[in-house]
Amino acid sequence: MELLNGKEKMKREISIYFILFAILSLLGGVMFGILGAFQFLMPVFFNWIPFIKSRPLHVSLVIAWIFLSSVGGIYYYLPKYCNVTLFSGKLQKIHLWIFVITGFGVIISYLVGYFGGREYWEFPPILAIPIIISWLLFGINYFKTVFTKTEPWPVYLWMWGTGIFFFLFTYLESNLWNFPYFRDHLVRDITVQWKSNGSLVGSWNMLIYGTAIFLMVRISNDDSIAKTRLAFIMYFLGLTNLIFNWAHHIYIVPNAIWVRYIAYGISMTELLILGKIIWNWKRDLTKALRDFHILAIRFIVASDVWILLNLTLSILLSIPAINIFTHGTHLTVAHAMGSTIGINTMILIGSCLFLIPDITKTQFNLKQSFSISIGFWIMNIILLFFWVALIFAGYHKGYMVVEDKLVFQVMMAKIQPYLAVVAYTGIGIFAGILMIFAPVLKLIKDYIR
Amino acid sequence: MRLNTKRFVSGVLIVSFFVYSIVIYTVGTRIDKGEKYLTIQAKRGKLLFQKKNCIACHQLYGLGGFMGPDLTNTISALGKGPLFAKAFLMAGSERMPNYHLTETEIAELIAFLTYADKTGVSPVKKFEINYDGTVKWKGKDEKGN
Numbered sequence: 001m002e003l004l005n006g007k008e009k010m011k012r013e014i015s016i017y018f019i020l021f022a023i024l025s026l027l028g029g030v031m032f033g034i035l036g037a038f039q040f041l042m043p044v045f046f047n048w049i050p051f052i053k054s055r056p057l058h059v060s061l062v063i064a065w066i067f068l069s070s071v072g073g074i075y076y077y078l079p080k081y082c083n084v085t086l087f088s089g090k091l092q093k094i095h096l097w098i099f100v101i102t103g104f105g106v107i108i109s110y111l112v113g114y115f116g117g118r119e120y121w122e123f124p125p126i127l128a129i130p131i132i133i134s135w136l137l138f139g140i141n142y143f144k145t146v147f148t149k150t151e152p153w154p155v156y157l158w159m160w161g162t163g164i165f166f167f168l169f170t171y172l173e174s175n176l177w178n179f180p181y182f183r184d185h186l187v188r189d190i191t192v193q194w195k196s197n198g199s200l201v202g203s204w205n206m207l208i209y210g211t212a213i214f215l216m217v218r219i220s221n222d223d224s225i226a227k228t229r230l231a232f233i234m235y236f237l238g239l240t241n242l243i244f245n246w247a248h249h250i251y252i253v254p255n256a257i258w259v260r261y262i263a264y265g266i267s268m269t270e271l272l273i274l275g276k277i278i279w280n281w282k283r284d285l286t287k288a289l290r291d292f293h294i295l296a297i298r299f300i301v302a303s304d305v306w307i308l309l310n311l312t313l314s315i316l317l318s319i320p321a322i323n324i325f326t327h328g329t330h331l332t333v334a335h336a337m338g339s340t341i342g343i344n345t346m347i348l349i350g351s352c353l354f355l356i357p358d359i360t361k362t363q364f365n366l367k368q369s370f371s372i373s374i375g376f377w378i379m380n381i382i383l384l385f386f387w388v389a390l391i392f393a394g395y396h397k398g399y400m401v402v403e404d405k406l407v408f409q410v411m412m413a414k415i416q417p418y419l420a421v422v423a424y425t426g427i428g429i430f431a432g433i434l435m436i437f438a439p440v441l442k443l444i445k446d447y448i449r
Numbered sequence: 450m451r452l453n454t455k456r457f458v459s460g461v462l463i464v465s466f467f468v469y470s471i472v473i474y475t476v477g478t479r480i481d482k483g484e485k486y487l488t489i490q491a492k493r494g495k496l497l498f499q500k501k502n503c504i505a506c507h508q509l510y511g512l513g514g515f516m517g518p519d520l521t522n523t524i525s526a527l528g529k530g531p532l533f534a535k536a537f538l539m540a541g542s543e544r545m546p547n548y549h550l551t552e553t554e555i556a557e558l559i560a561f562l563t564y565a566d567k568t569g570v571s572p573v574k575k576f577e578i579n580y581d582g583t584v585k586w587k588g589k590d591e592k593g594n
Binding site: 256259401 | 450452455458459462465466469470473474476477478479480481482483487492495496498499500501502503504505506508509510511512513514515516517518519543544546564565568569571572573574576578579582583584
């Protein structure tokens, strides 16, 4: 049995609070997502939290889930499995509380209608200051910890470091609008906003994909997976995309032409990643099925399937000739939701299912494992219907643009049936998530007591 | 892969990130066709557009929420225009709350939408698809405006 001194134990236990707040954020985020989806069908539904509030609540809480769960995992995995001692438990604790208190500030600002009004970061810009400070603390803690490691770093340590470094810069960049030079000029403002948003997503993907590779290494007990030349080539390819491919979100914005040519060219390098996935599909599937009984692995396998689907969609949407029809339609939403739920959330649930029994030293009992398994299937099957409904809604809207019949009210009426499927399947996804996390929350509750 | 190779590639990419950022902030976004409509009133209107979180429901250049229509060209669109926009801003609709805006605020928002309208077109409807998957915008300028 592992013997820990009080300080080491405290450092590891803080991760459990990161995960607890992460799960609560996810449950809240999905609930507000469902509310928003029903408001598309009935605009006056639950009128005291109108869509201008439910949408940012949904987005910010889901982003909080992504950050809290990935950061909580990294804080735990570093000292436990990476042969290093965490630089500072105190910084870790401060990081958690800054994040949580700021999170409450963000929720309150939305509820009282006090907005900064930037898509995805709709809270007042003053709240960006504690967020930047918390990431600085995380960066200091992370790099001071990993630079003590003498042997070569596996690729996931590179990915986590890259995620932290680029998040800090791209988040700062997303706040450049506070300066009139960036804010006043609409084309510059939108371009810089989507440059930062695109790279920010790339940054958190580094944290999440790093976590996925870490889990594969731990569960298979094969460290070589994270040290191969191919693993590093894929990492650098991902980093190149993080830096240069963001403009596929804004082909339509009249900035310099070469901005979209660069984005188009770089986005097409993702075909290499897609090719690698397809090439290794049979081998990876055999390996995955062997470990399918391990709950955490089950979610990583599901994320692999969603990567294949979403990467295909994303590559198609990055082709300007297709993007001209799909931009500003629900196809973009399908891509965003498919990635956030199908890829990011699956991996992070896998991480929680590995981490919580590891910290609490308690395994899920048979009933709990059954609940997680059922939740897994409900979530994945219903997510497929949800995703396909969004694709159809987007296709329909795109078709109306081409036919030049895009009268807003007509378009909304035509896609209403698809949006109804989205709203109702949203409830199903929530039920699946609840079945997965109820046993996890029970383990956390028993441990904290 | 050797450590020095990894360091070199990382270094090149990080430097590229910063250089590319500066290029985007300057020459990449120098074009602004609507500059002469960028009045103080329009600038205030843009801040108000953010303060009321309009982007949660509306889009500019197809970016934003889908509860309401794209507002990029609402000022010049056939059957719409400043008065059409003003009616919605004054009273709201089934999908849009009434914000009880003052006359000054409404004028600022319309000034901003007028500026936005002059910067480009969304959605782009006149175009030609090239064999390599790129798109050529047709019209007076390369964006089809």
